Amino acid sequence: MASILVEDVSLNYPIYDAGGRSLKSAIIQTVGAKMATNSGRVEVEALRDISLNLKDGDRLGIVGHNGAGKTTLLRVLGGAYEPPKGRVLIDGTVSSLTDITMGMDMDATGRENVRLRCVFLGMSYSEAARHSDEIAEFSELGSFLDLPIRTYSTGMLVRLAFAASTASRPQILIMDEMIGAGDAAFAEKAKARVNEYVENASILVLASHNDGILRTFCNQAILLDQGRITFAGSVDEVLERYHAEKGRS
Known part of the structure; x- marks a missing residue:
């Protein structure tokens, strides 16, 4: 409860x-x-x-x-x-999406930032590692994941942050506006994921x-x-x- x-x-x-x-x-x-x-x-x-x-x-x-x-x-x-x-x-358990890039390091790679963001949201290091491959696949960033995120465009950074921020299934979800991410094709995938994310939460504050x-x-x-x-x-x-x-x- x-x-x-x-x-x-x-x-x-x-x-x-x-x-x-x-x-x-x-x-x-x-x-x-x-x-x-x-x-x-x-x-x-x-x-x-x-x-x-x-x-x-x-x-x-x-x-x-x-x-x-x-x-x-x-x-x-x-x-x-x-x-x-x-x-x-x-x-x-709480996931706060008021700033989806909070906790990320611009000089670290995309893969490293996946773990940083997940731990920032309350996962253990082992949980973050388990989710890493799924997050990488969802982000569709491919080989860019091995580059520092300071080399990313704004759209690429938002994709990575979004994928990492919505990997867990918290009981309490805190959101400041609904999240949009990437181009039209990715935005549709992101919308479906947000809907699932919201439906699975016990409490939503938006x-x-x-x-x-x-x-x-x-x-x-x-x-x-x-x-x-x-x-x-x-x-x-x-x-x-x-x-x-x-x-x-």
Whole structure:
């Protein structure tokens, strides 16, 4: 049984070089911020008093404008950020696809990076080795796998990162938008793999600006604004509220 429990989580980003009045004003107006009392620096309130309780079968969509806190929340759930306030309890294996190239070394070969990415996602070295041949075949990169990835085109790098990132079958899947990869032929193969990946997860948390994707994959949603959950409900209810608020802004 997989589960996610988030209780009263808050997280601030200090911005130490925001010395100019115009920059401080722009940060406050764009993402919402407060001034630290002693140093005069700006602190962006990325998350404020977030609480969630997700169990097997939950498919949560996260909705909000750019800067609302969606990616920060995903990174907290994926374990990349440890919030200074509140607590996060996660039961189950987690795969976070907020950045599919994270953990990769530009000077290492494609084959070496397959293992690096798999270990970064929580596999043991032996598990990564077992998956290496399948990942290499799926990527369709052939002899390029023996070259440093700094020699790759963007499309080749995305193929490799995608193949490695979707090799495991986690219980909890964290995604920032749906993954697309490569040319048209490879993109179709990637789409089928993503669909299988999502279906096999016990819990999905997906941030997206695409209404159709949210309606297809999610069975509930939350609306974030300036780091706070301002509304929660069905996907249709949350999207209706989001678009109504966008229309008034």
